[in-house]
Amino acid sequence: MDRGEIMNNPKIIIIGGGFGGLWAAKALKNKAVDVTLIDRKNHHTFQPLLYQVATAVLSPGEIASPIRRILHSAKNIEVILGEASAFDKEGQFVILADGSKIKYDYLIAAAGARHSYFGHDDWETLAPGLKTIEDALEMRRRVLLAFELAEREAYLTGSHKPLNFVVVGGGPTGVELAGAIAGIARQALSKDFKAIDTTEARVMLFEGSDRVLGTFAEDLSAKAKTQLEDLGVEVHLNSFVTEIESGRVKVGENWIECDVVLWATGVAASPIGKALGVETDKAGRVFVQPDLTIPGYKNIFVIGDMASIKQENGEPVPGLSPAAMQMGNLTSANILRDLKNEPRKNFRYIDKGTMATIGRSKAIADIKGWHFSGFIAWLMWLFLHVVFLIGFRNRLYVLLEWFWAYLSRERSARLITGNAEELRHALHFLEADHSETAAKTVKEKQSSKAKA
């Protein structure tokens, strides 16, 4: 391949290094195209395991890998850190947030989605969602800090406010978070706290519809609910959270006090969809053609959680990683077909099965109509998530972590880091009775406990 040839290679820009963008890039590896992948982060995040970072089972480095490392053997792929903010569709330029313009022949928009607060963006600081490593660390910080502050309050005053966790949304993320927090409270932390009884912590899951995991069959939803309740989660169906304030949420007419609120509902596709100047649904997903292009531009593809497209059965293609990977693969294959003057193929989602995990030895799975639940579904879930995790090293470490957590019932990543100022604030303005007498009282209580 001489330089002239390389110079004539079509330039492909991929925006986003999630499942869609990364699989599109892998399918173009060392082909006669010139690829640039742009992402705001330097790492690909294995989102299906983010909740395990949020609940102190795994460390960030175990589920995230530098994108340029993953693609380093692809000589035709450059990875740059950047934020696409606008597009010149006629001139075929991506315009970055700093004003740089990059020319493309093909554009693949795969910037994913975040959670939406249904118009209450002010809830974000009160009830963080879970899409990035930073989100997961913020959740972990809040969950672990709630236990620490309760212990501190009990030590200093002899009693503490009820330790309540609220999870909003009964989809896979909400179910995973609720189950994992219940697991932490009942098992992992119980022996380490002396002034409080962590097993008394309440985990409340609020779901607006009449069942959890509503995309699954009804029998599996029912099993998931039972398994959650076995773990000690209070599952509230047909329950909408209508207000969130610091320290409490409103459900229907009732205010419920809580230390931590975690947001696990709502989808808002990346604003890049709107920046492309095409029609989107309410969640900001772009209505794409059967070949995943936008109307009028055969060289602009929108894939993954940013795309809105129906399956043959009329159901929307779900916002799951297998769908995004399949879209990435198909898009790159279609670009390579263009170059060989072959006709493109339309996207057809292949549902190889879906599964959701609930907790230790608890999960549900639907594999082409076969329903599984409990231990066997959990083993299948473990196996598949390790297989799809990127990189030998990450697989090994996650396996070890799980093995360790399973045997010891401990959590290994229990660090409260970051937000030093907020932590300071929490420590400086504790609402409590700070007398030495109170401290003595709790000592007495502890002594009785020790005696008993």
Add this chain to the structure above:
Amino acid sequence: MDRGEIMNNPKIIIIGGGFGGLWAAKALKNKAVDVTLIDRKNHHTFQPLLYQVATAVLSPGEIASPIRRILHSAKNIEVILGEASAFDKEGQFVILADGSKIKYDYLIAAAGARHSYFGHDDWETLAPGLKTIEDALEMRRRVLLAFELAEREAYLTGSHKPLNFVVVGGGPTGVELAGAIAGIARQALSKDFKAIDTTEARVMLFEGSDRVLGTFAEDLSAKAKTQLEDLGVEVHLNSFVTEIESGRVKVGENWIECDVVLWATGVAASPIGKALGVETDKAGRVFVQPDLTIPGYKNIFVIGDMASIKQENGEPVPGLSPAAMQMGNLTSANILRDLKNEPRKNFRYIDKGTMATIGRSKAIADIKGWHFSGFIAWLMWLFLHVVFLIGFRNRLYVLLEWFWAYLSRERSARLITGNAEELRHALHFLEADHSETAAKTVKEKQSSKAKA
């Protein structure tokens, strides 16, 4: 043991869960005393390996463990998150930042030290130091981001500013950081970047005195300097950094452009020393009695990096973890001696040897006068650091990480996280020529590279 007995147990408060505080606590485990350990963090940090977190070898969870987990089998020890801010030495109370008062019979102050900027506190944001997990993550973020921004600039414009790293201070931390960054640039990252040549990055170490690792013998200092230079570090002795601004430092009369400045010099003991109202040295270390108490108060001990005390040979006891552990042990033993009406023992520092690591297969060690350097010293260093790391799990993981890094020459924890706003800022306001022509230019350059 009935309740009355427990109630009469002396109350011991330990401030700080570093090496000093933690070893003091361990020595009191399940003795007839009632211990409270107060720390601002929920975790003990294995500081000797912090530089490996800063340079993407290890993840935070591998060198830090929750303090309450470490001490969970000690029924007489309570751990609380808190910040001691004042003391009532006559009434025997610790006063926390939120106003809470906790009564003590014995107080052990072991709050450690941070780095000092010699009166230039404004340098802290420009040149972060390395004492906490958060510090290490901030260093990692800056180091990795510098490479990413250079790659981005080269991709967009065809060239980039020189990639310069400055380390201020030639003590153990400075030497470790400089060696590790050189290792990253020359090995771990070189294959992953396409528009820049990471091996051209310069790592400059500035040390004010006439040798690095000045607490070691002269021959070992000289060997350390040679080993650093073998790794590609530019070692500048008798060189004081007199000014730091964004993007440059002043050394003598010269300004040196640099992307990242890391601070590895100066010691400032915790302000808790001054809050005790006793005499301190310039660095804020408390002048302690031979039994590590403060003058006039036989029930108040100051240990670890907060204490200033001389060895029998007239040299100060060094601010190293073995000294802190020995002080913690002695203090708790002396408290237990008090309870048995036995005389206290004075502190005597036992120097079992000191070592410093420089990079892959490179280190120096001085074991009771025997000098080692190179591979053998490096193996000794590895062995000792794994042995002293807390917890079986952490030991296993660190061993695996090192084995992996040694074989693959990769770094596994290469995530840029946190400070989303700053990252955004970096991406929005890149000082570069953003024309498409420039982008084309670099494509041509890359093509030539690919051809070659």
